[in-house]
Amino acid sequence: MAIRKRFWIPGVFVLLLAAAGVAFYLRPVSFFNAQVDFQMRATGAQSRWVTVSGYKVHYYAIGPENGKPLVLIHGLGGSAAEWHNLMPYFEYAGYRVYAPDLVGYGKSEQPADFSYSVSDEANVVTGFMDALGLKQVDLGGVSMGGWIAQLIAAHQPERVQKLMLFDAVGLDVLPDWDTHLFTPQNPQQLDALYRLLVPNSRHVPEFVARDMVRISNKNAWVIQRALNTMWTRQNATDALLPQLKMPVLLVWGDQDHIVPLSQGQTMHQLIPQSKLDVMPGCGHLAHVQCADRIGPLVQDFLRSAQ
Numbered sequence: 001m002a003i004r005k006r007f008w009i010p011g012v013f014v015l016l017l018a019a020a021g022v023a024f025y026l027r028p029v030s031f032f033n034a035q036v037d038f039q040m041r042a043t044g045a046q047s048r049w050v051t052v053s054g055y056k057v058h059y060y061a062i063g064p065e066n067g068k069p070l071v072l073i074h075g076l077g078g079s080a081a082e083w084h085n086l087m088p089y090f091e092y093a094g095y096r097v098y099a100p101d102l103v104g105y106g107k108s109e110q111p112a113d114f115s116y117s118v119s120d121e122a123n124v125v126t127g128f129m130d131a132l133g134l135k136q137v138d139l140g141g142v143s144m145g146g147w148i149a150q151l152i153a154a155h156q157p158e159r160v161q162k163l164m165l166f167d168a169v170g171l172d173v174l175p176d177w178d179t180h181l182f183t184p185q186n187p188q189q190l191d192a193l194y195r196l197l198v199p200n201s202r203h204v205p206e207f208v209a210r211d212m213v214r215i216s217n218k219n220a221w222v223i224q225r226a227l228n229t230m231w232t233r234q235n236a237t238d239a240l241l242p243q244l245k246m247p248v249l250l251v252w253g254d255q256d257h258i259v260p261l262s263q264g265q266t267m268h269q270l271i272p273q274s275k276l277d278v279m280p281g282c283g284h285l286a287h288v289q290c291a292d293r294i295g296p297l298v299q300d301f302l303r304s305a306q
Helices: 002-026 028-042 087-092 118-131 144-155 187-197 206-230 261-270 291-304
Strands: 046-052 055-062 068-073 095-100 137-142 160-166 248-253 274-279
Touching: 028 046, 046 118, 055 087, 055 118, 068 087, 068 118, 068 144, 087 095, 087 291, 095 118, 118 144, 118 206, 137 144, 144 160, 144 206, 160 291, 187 206, 248 261, 248 291, 261 274, 274 291
Parallel strands: 068 095, 068 137, 137 160, 160 248, 248 274
Antiparallel strands: 046 055, 055 095
């Protein structure tokens, strides 16, 4: 009996390992997301939910409960988890950091009757702040999230003490690249998107690309609806930026092919009190890939502007 048990236990372990390998091969993105979620929780981030305007919104919170509040807004097609490399820098600066998944993204609800426009997402963020009792915050946003942050800072300046924009869209400028790449339909389009997002990007393994395309097809309607509202240019911020009075930090990758550095320089000119930090060798996802360089910069900005 002991001999049978000795062989039975390793056999079960091998079967479980094989099953995990098959699951990873079929759904690798789920494993990657779980890994990031684990990393977030390992650093002390709490995964929570709140209802905003009838929609269920997921968010991460990290830092001392009595710390100064900071809200971070992710970009198009992203989620709150993309801040995982930068959030510890804000925590170390003494902040209570809140990173919501916008409606339609991450773990938040994906309603069919929502517009997914930057203005309506801005209303969700202010509603999120209301739900948590955050009357005034420091606010940061990347890409589309930066556009949302600009609208909040311009229309409700009393709620934003300091503003940080990372490779942000919002100016009345149409992209010179194929926007359909944001909803890739095949591995080739996915590779093309990554070449735009990441300098010197590597080829995505075929089984990973297949799963990413599957998820893209599932969520394409949300992203396309958001893009359609963006290109109306009704919420362009060119005329709003000179009205901002709070300290503003602009952080840009000099290899950003989605929102070129020239747009960051234009924003810098439109906001007299802004500070522009350029990250050499970084692309549109600088806040993820170059967080080790950006982290100390944001800490200095937040401390000096207090």
